Every structure is written in C-alpha cells, then in structure tokens.
Amino acid sequence: FEELIKTVAVESKLVPNDYFVQNVVDTQDLLDIRHCIFIIGTSGNNKSTTWTTLCKVWTRGGERGKTIYRDINPKSITPNELYGFINLATREWKDGLLSFTMRELANMPDTNPKWIILDGDLDANWIENMNSVMDDNRLLTLASNERIRLLTHMRLIFEIRDLAYASPATVTRAGILFISERMQWKNYVQSWIDKYTEEEPFQVKAEPKAARKAKLEELFAKYCEPVLLELRMNYKHMIPNLLDFGLVQGLCNFLQDLLVVDNVGVNGAEHFEIYFVLACVWAFGGAMSITSGVDYRKKFSQYWKDTWKTVKFPHRGEVFDCFVDKTKHEFSAWTDIVPEIAFDSASTPMGQVTV
Template sequence: YAMIGEISLFSFGFLDGRTLARKIVATYKLCSEQLSSQDHYDYGMRAVKSVLTAAGNLKRRYPDEDEMIIMLRGIIDVNLPKFLTQDLALFQGIVSDLFPGVTLPTPDYKDLHQALSEAYNHFNLQNDEIFLTKTLQVYEMVNVRHGLMVVGYSYAGKSQALASLSRGLTSLSATHLEKKTHLFCMNPKSITMGQLYGQNDMSGEWTDGILSKIFRTCANDPSDDRKWLVLDGPVDAIWIENMNTVLDDNKKLCLVNGDMISMSNAMNMVFEVQDLAVASPATVSRCGMIYMQPESLGWRPLVKSWYNKLPERLQGSSCARALFDALFEWLVDPTLEFTRKECTRTMSPVNDPTIIGGMLRLLGTFMEQVATPRDIEEGENEQDLQMWIEGYFLFCLLWSAGAIIDYKSRIKFDKWLRAEIGQGDKDKKKKDVAMPHKFLVQWPEKRTLYDYVFDQEENKFMDWMDTIPEYKVNSDSAYHEIIVPTTDTIRYSFLLERCAKNFLPLMFIGTTGTGKSILVKDMFLNKIDRECFVPIFLQFSAQTSANQTQDIIDSRLEKRRKGVFGPPIGKHGLIFVDDTSMPELEEYGAQPPIELLRQWLDYGGWYERKKDNVE
C-alpha cells in the first residue's frame, strides 16, 4: 500500500510522497487495531485510494499549501464521517500522534451555511450543530466520491440532510456559487429486479427499468446540474452487486441486454440504509460512508420543530411555552430511561426520537381544541389552559413511551410515573425532592393510568367506561357482529379514530386473538363518516408481493390527473393492512410489500410500473 501511495502522491505533485504514504498506511493500521468493528468500516486498498484522490484534488486546488495539512485534510474528510461517536476521540488521538503540531485551517462555508439555514427554515428543521456538521460532511463526500452511503437508524436525519443540502445548493446556483441539484428518490426493494434494472418482455422486446431509465436520462442530460440518484432501502447482494461497475472507476451501468450507460461527472449515487449487515465488502469498499446516529441528535430538535406547528394562540403564549418546556425537560428523559432499562418493549429496535416523534404527533391532534378560548375570566382561562396542557401531555406520554411495553411492564410503569410526578404512593426517595412543577390535574388512584382518559370539558381524568353511554345489545344483531365495549376496545378505538381523523399512520401490535382486526374493521365499517372516508382493506399473506399490493391499492383509487391517483374527490382513503408482518422474508431479510408501504409513507407515492412515472 505504501509503495502504491508513494507513486500516486509523486504523480500528483507531492514532494514528500514517501513519508505521507507511510502515514496513510499507519493511520489505517492503527484504526483497524484500536477502533470498534463495524460493518461499514473499511481500511483496504480502496480506502487508501480515496484518500490519495482527495489529497490530489486538494493539491491541485491549493498547490502552495503545506503538504502535511493537505494530507491530514484528505484523511479526515474521507474517514471522519463514517465513525461512530465513541470512535471519534480515538481517531482524533491517532491522527494527532501521526501529525503532531499540524492544525487544519477552518474551511470557509459562510455562503453554504446561510443557504442551509434558509433550507432548514423551509423544512421546519433545527439548525443543530451536529446536524449541520453531518450535512456538510455529505457535501464534502459528494465532491470526493461519486458513490456514497448515508448509514443510520430512523430519525438520524438522513433524508432531511440530503433534501436540505439539495435545496441549499440550488439556492446558491442563483449567484453561480454552486450548481442546481436534482434528487431522484426510490426504494429499490419495492419493485422486482427486472422492474429496477430492465427486462425482456414476453415478446422479447427490451423494457428499461425504473433505475436504468432515470440513469439514462441523467447521463444524457447535457446540463452541468448536480443529479443525485437516491436509493432509500435495504442494501443486499440481490440488487447491489449489479451496481459494482457503477461505483468503481468504470462508472458504467451494465444492463442485461448488453447496454452500458456511462455515468456523467454531475451524477452521484446515494444510498440511504439502516445498516450494512448483509452488504458484501466489495460494495462497502466502493462507497464513501457517512454514519448518522439518532442518539447524537436526540429528541429536543423534534420538540423545537413541533413548537413551530402549534396554533398561533399557543405560540404567542409564554405561559404555555414555559409549561411545555418544563414538562418535556422534567419527564421525557427519565421516562425513556425507565422504559428502556426496567420494562420489556414489544417493539424492537426502537430509538428515543422515534418514541417522542410519535408522542408529538398525538399531542398535536389535541392542540387545536386547547387553543380555543373560553368565554370566562382571564385568570380562570390561564388555569384551565395549564390543566389542559398537563392532562394531554401526561396522556400522550403514557400512550407513546408507555404504549410499546408489555402488560407486566405497564404495572411497573404505572407505579413509577405516579411517584415521579408526586401522586399516589410516593417512595421514600421522592418525599424530600422538590418537584420542578406541581400538577393541578390529578390521576385517580383506583385503577392503573391506562384506564383513564383526560376530559377537557371536566378538566380531569375520567374512566374510559364513563365516556360512553350504557351499552344495550340490539336484538336483531347476529352473534358474531356483537362487540361488547370494554376498557380495551374503547381506548384503542379512541386512539384509532384520533389518528384516522388527523391522517396519522398507526400500528397495532399484539399476539393472535387479541381483537386487533375486529376493532379496526368495526371502526372502518360502522363508526367513520362514509361521506369523508373510503375504507380500503388489505390482507397480507406469506405469498403477498409488492406488485400485488400496489395493484390492489391502485384499483381502489381514481386517476385525478397525469401521475396523481386518489380516492373520489372530496374523500380521503383509509387503508387497513392486516397481518403486516406476514410477507415472506427474502434471502437477506427484506419484505418488499412493507418496503413499498414505507416508500409511500416517506415520499407520498410510488412508480407506475408501465410508464415509469411517479404517482
């Protein structure tokens, strides 16, 4: 490696190539020995080659700069984005030992910072230092590598970083500081291999796939606009191996019919993946890596963005904002820690921002009615507002962090939360501790917290059974049609109706025979307004394919205009997917029907398989 590096560096115009090449090899050797072992770490020849390329580009741009600084900048630009938080300090130590006394000048991204700030405001994102750093790392990686992978779990900000960067670069194109950027997004697992890359039809005629059509269009586009092909889905050997010729120095997409499409210099292949557990080393070594951790962002940026969506009356109320701040800071972290350590979660894996994101969506559905003023004296109105915010906050905290734990854990959580907010049987530790906030709303003590709902009219928590009229069985009903209301059916129906009316996706998790399907079907058939909603039922089985799923949903929709389908005008579609986890796992664990639904939830559409248009 040192010999190859030395020759390459001399060819780029470096004078001290031998020393620098040895430093590159030493860096990777120490990294492989000292840092943690991750699927997306690669210290092979391709990694060395990418550092050499980055250093060569920097040398051409700054021919008079100190060579040590150029090499250190190249090593950091290529490697720093892929390391986990716990490995960063070790990497910084290795680099400082190999390059003693070398300090890097801060790059001037003043215009890009301003453009990104405007993009964050447009997407209602927070200009968080960690998020900004990761966005800039994507920008630097795009300039160095034509193929890159943004790796990390949900809520790490992968999609938003790409969208914000794309918008920021496009806004800079007006002043000719950057180039306009176009994003082409798809989920490669939501369609078959033939529909992705192209295939011969029954008559033997070649039909381009969705990816090959977009790739061909971008390659033939004479403009110098940036074009990013974003493949947002699991990476596995079934489809990614065909990309190897694109990702290496050939930069050509080879199709089954013998076509070879060359990639233009304005194009980049971007992969958004959760992990690279089943990706081959050949693929990993060909791509630049940016690793994003949800834990490093945390849940606080989500809350700040949520504040911007509140009704104006609540946004203008300093009392409401201060109360929300106090409740979030006091209760969220201890609740997440308790459910993580002391309880058994039924959903796995799930991270903290995902839970709080669900809580904020549910809490947002109550804010319109909280913001509606009452015709009473000002002092009482403020007290009422405090009680409403407290009640709904506790209710939504319970049905987010406390909703994904099993029954035994719920009993533990009930006792813990009561003690934490200073209600019920306080444990000895809590007696002497001053509470950050004293609740006006009190939870009744007869039953568990899960048996009560906050009632805004009464300003108190009420038993679920008290919220419905007395049930009488209709004498004409068939036996199998009778659903006797219980606490369980009432509360889950309430949450389902709340989410359906506010267009929030909802997932019921439970073992067989707990009444999930009956509950949803009863709601869809008997309780929703048929003038506003069109129910669509899907039953998944082991043999369900993504194409079947797409065809069933499309068949129930009408064509509004070119590329746009929807339910009849004036109505909303409600889709119920039964047995969501049933589709058979592929060789590497992907489930295409679920990936199709995820693409729809993320991007609001899918590709029409006949004409390659986005619906």
C-alpha cells in the same frame, strides 16, 4: 455556506443545530471527492433531510446550478424491475427503473448536479450489480450489453440503515457518512413546538406565545428523556423495534389533539401538564400488554404513579382507566361517570338482555 444551510433549514421548518449543519457540510465534502456515498442511520435520523437540504442549498447558491434528483426504493421492486430484463418469449428488452433513470439523467444536455437516491436497505440481490458503477469505471452494464456511464456531474447516494449485508468490495467503493441517533427526537420536538405556537389555535387575547412555548419545552425536558430511558431499561422486549423518535412523534400527535382551546382554555399553559401526562401515558404505555405471564400494562401504570407525582391519578385502577375532568382539571376514573344498572332477572329473561 453554513449560514445558507441555516437559512434553508429554517425556511423548511427545521431546527438547524450544529450537528445537523455539520452533517450537511460533510455530505457536500463527500460528494466533492466521491461519486458514490452511503448515508447511514436509523429511521428518523435526518438522513433524507440532510441531502434534501444540501440539494436546496446548491440550487439556492447558484454556483453549481439547479440540482436534480431521482429517488428510488430498490427494495420495493425486483432486481429485474430495477435493472431491466430481456423478455424470453419476445426477445425484447424491458427497461428497469434504475437503467431508465440513469439514461434519462445522462442524456440531459446541461452539466448541473444530478443525483440518484437509492433509499432502501442494502441487499446482495441488487447491490452487487452496482459495483461497476461505484468503482472508477462508473459504468452500469445491463443484460442487453448496453453500458450507461455515470457522468462526472452525476452522483449515487445510498440512504441505508446499516452495512450488515454489504460486502467489503461494496463498502470500499463508497464514501460513508454515519448520522447518529444522538437525541434526534429533540429536533423534532423543537420543530413541533415552533409550529404549534405559530399556528395560533387560540383567540386573539390569548397569553403570549412565549409562555406556551416555554411551558411545552419544560414539560418535554421533564418527562421525555427519563421515560424513554425507563422504556429502554425495562420494557425493551415489549417494544423492541420502536425507536425513541417514533414514540415522541406519537406523543406530539396526541398533544396536537389534546392541547386545544376546548380543553385548556385561552390562557391554558397552566393546564398543559395534565394533558401532557395523559398524552405520555398513551404514547409511551399504550402498546403495553400481558406477555409471558407479565402484565406490563399494570407494571407501567405502577411505575408512573410511583415516579411522577405532580399530576396525581386516582388510587384505584390503572393510569389507563382515567380521563381529564375539564371542570376540575384533574384525573377521574371512568367508573365514576358510568351509572349503575339494576337488573331484575325475575322480570327480564336473560335472553333479551344485550350488553
């Protein structure tokens, strides 16, 4: 079973490390004994990837049959739109998204696995109405007095951030899988590196993929973890709600546009670091500003110059004031390429000058 998980993960361009495989196995174990489960974790922690991988594994394995799922975000609609309501003017019943989906899946003639995914933070406005579905009754009771049963081959999967707004009655009705952050960004980085080296943006006679891959892995290991730790320690109030995963994802997006043949050349692994540093500066420090009288942009610039000395910046100005000179493969200040303008106020009225 674990080997099938790894095969499906590789086909989906994922990194099937032991922790990810164990999460998929744990999800299956919970679904075997509970008809309702909570998958808990922060954004970017592979919650969706865990259950979608299991869905593909069950379909590929063939023993359980093709797995069908419906993905709903309950926070994007009102409780009436989720469960349905009676129009007071016409006394007609209007189906909700969840009631329609449950009825649709329940009426399918086969007994293949069917999942309803509720992807959104728990909210007392809608979750309390689910208690009768989550307990042993497995019944969704609607305002129209219709009762829809969650059949034995159907499951409810809640994909949520935390249980802050869940009552004890709700929590005790479900199986719980917690997915830790646990350096999940490293999986994303490895997947991005594999994809980047496979896309082969270089010419046929370029250096081996292994050399570029090894260099990128070395740079991510060198810079990412220490800089992310520095941000958590001294800049948390500057970017309080941004997760490590989001910052690293932004870094990879920068690298995708910077590590091209025009910048690094055909055999460009030796020039990767300067562009990697440029991407780091803007991905990790681009959101800095002056807050409460403290210039965090300047503080981050000084931290970078004091800590990372392999790639040197000009002494004057901040790290944000530089660009990579392609001819020298070193940083230069933008002011070096801006020509001086001589302005004669005696011959040109100020009102005719546009800056």
